[in-house]
Amino acid sequence: MPFCFHKCHYCDFYSIVDTQDRQTAFVDRLRNELQAMAHLAARPLDTIFVGGGTPTLLREDLWKVLLDDLQQLFGAAQMPANGGEFTVECNPETATDSLMRTLASGGVNRISIGAQSFHARHLATLERWHDPSNVERAIERARRAGITRASVDLIFAIPGQTLEEWREDLRHALRLGTDHISCYALTYEPNTAMTARLSRGEFARADEDLEADMFAATCELLASHGLVRYEVSNFARAGEECRHNLAYWRQEDWLAAGPSASGHLRGHRWKNSPRLDDYLQPTPDGTARVVDHEPPDPRRELLDWLMTGLRLREGIPLEGLETRAARVDPLAQARIMGVLRGAQSRGFAEPSGGAWRLTEAGLAVADAVIADIFAAVD
Numbered sequence: 001m002p003f004c005f006h007k008c009h010y011c012d013f014y015s016i017v018d019t020q021d022r023q024t025a026f027v028d029r030l031r032n033e034l035q036a037m038a039h040l041a042a043r044p045l046d047t048i049f050v051g052g053g054t055p056t057l058l059r060e061d062l063w064k065v066l067l068d069d070l071q072q073l074f075g076a077a078q079m080p081a082n083g084g085e086f087t088v089e090c091n092p093e094t095a096t097d098s099l100m101r102t103l104a105s106g107g108v109n110r111i112s113i114g115a116q117s118f119h120a121r122h123l124a125t126l127e128r129w130h131d132p133s134n135v136e137r138a139i140e141r142a143r144r145a146g147i148t149r150a151s152v153d154l155i156f157a158i159p160g161q162t163l164e165e166w167r168e169d170l171r172h173a174l175r176l177g178t179d180h181i182s183c184y185a186l187t188y189e190p191n192t193a194m195t196a197r198l199s200r201g202e203f204a205r206a207d208e209d210l211e212a213d214m215f216a217a218t219c220e221l222l223a224s225h226g227l228v229r230y231e232v233s234n235f236a237r238a239g240e241e242c243r244h245n246l247a248y249w250r251q252e253d254w255l256a257a258g259p260s261a262s263g264h265l266r267g268h269r270w271k272n273s274p275r276l277d278d279y280l281q282p283t284p285d286g287t288a289r290v291v292d293h294e295p296p297d298p299r300r301e302l303l304d305w306l307m308t309g310l311r312l313r314e315g316i317p318l319e320g321l322e323t324r325a326a327r328v329d330p331l332a333q334a335r336i337m338g339v340l341r342g343a344q345s346r347g348f349a350e351p352s353g354g355a356w357r358l359t360e361a362g363l364a365v366a367d368a369v370i371a372d373i374f375a376a377v378d
Ligand code: SF4
Pocket: 003, 004, 005, 006, 007, 008, 011, 012, 013, 014, 015, 052, 053, 054, 114
């Protein structure tokens, strides 16, 4: 869903502030695309994730049309009864009772809500405009409608944010009774307003030590409330992990629809054109224009799988390593195991059941361990 109220200053996702009301045209095109790909989907679907942009900015009448299609094409409304997970990213300002009921009747059983901070001052620094108290209201509305699972996104290391303020944000999120919290350090992506303001000297970025203290406080506080760090930046109670994101990180198959959406199926990777104008152009078979298509490549698939799998607390299953490494070269597995054993001797990796995973200390230096593995594969 490419539409947003306005552009948050840190954001490098594809989204536009739509001044021409192209929502109807967008949904027409999206329905077309979904129809074209429906035959590729397994039934019943395990998960659907509607992200953005700001999906809850879409008009409710258009949501109804879209949910009807998702039901007809994929049986979405039955997903909760079939144990599926259907998540919609939700902006606190647009989560009305009526929209939440519409989403629930279409099968949505989880919302992911972009709180970012519960301090208005820090939201202002991010140019993120919502009333922090509306986060709680949105979660209550979702629950009243029968959407029982909620995840809260938070950002730390915001310029001017203290360690205690960050702890308050975490406690606030916990008080909402959510079973899933994602915590991201503020990053300064190229071509964002935040990065331009930083280079103009409008503020100083958070000190590295403070950022490390904030992350340590995150792990400690959330663990003491039963939320386990199951991925580098994601914390959940057992059984409340985001199954859709787990599918990405385990490099399973997923379809993608909408501008800038990326799919992965049987080793193929592709990305839809990131411009709404391009996306709206019809194509003979209804599929979207693709800007990047990578055909199956055993080396790339192995590296992607290692990169995302080692960021998961569950790690990488040895069986999967054996199969994937053998497709690259007969000695690849031995070289990777050499790096993992080296990391083990430094306390960064450990065998666990039939898998290898990074330890807590290892997750803190995951990029370095993964870079060593990449070098070994090459
Ligand atoms: S609401 Fe989300 S997608 Fe939209 S501009 Fe803000 S961060 Fe980006």
